[in-house]
Each structure stands twice: as C-alpha cells, then as structure tokens.
Amino acid sequence: MGALSTSRPEIAAANPDSATAPSGSRVFAVVARGMGWLFFVGGLVGAGLGIAGLAVEVTVAGLILACTAGLILLKLRTDRDARETT
Numbered sequence: 001m002g003a004l005s006t007s008r009p010e011i012a013a014a015n016p017d018s019a020t021a022p023s024g025s026r027v028f029a030v031v032a033r034g035m036g037w038l039f040f041v042g043g044l045v046g047a048g049l050g051i052a053g054l055a056v057e058v059t060v061a062g063l064i065l066a067c068t069a070g071l072i073l074l075k076l077r078t079d080r081d082a083r084e085t086t
Helices: 009-014 024-052 056-085
Strands: none
Touching (some): 024 056
C-alpha cells in the first residue's frame, strides 16, 4: 500500500486506541474538510462561469465563496497541526 495506509509510529504509540476507533472530533474534521473543499471548488467554478458569462455578480459571489472556504480550510489545517504537536 502507500504512505496513506500507515500512520506515523510516534502518534500511534501515543494514542493506542486512535487506530481502532475514530473520535467524534476527527470525524467532524474530515467532514468539515470535505465540505470546505466542495465549497472552495464550487466557488472557483462559479467564478469561472461568471467570467465566461460576463456576469459580475456571479463572479464576485464565486470569489467570495472560494476565499471564505479557503480561509476555513487554512484554519482547519492549523487546528489539526496544533492537535498533532500536543
């Protein structure tokens, strides 16, 4: 398998039960990341369609959606990194 199929040994040793059952916050983080990426790509597609159709309102709405989703994804990443170091 690939690198994604194995976990880091130091994290697995620190949390022996994390490999068997995902916690509620981890499930929430995965769902939130998936939704964030969905909104991010949707915003980029909306902006592209707005540019193609010369619709300023659609372009601005798509860019606002993509920027907001991008900021939320960055926040989720920093929260994940902070949890891994502690």
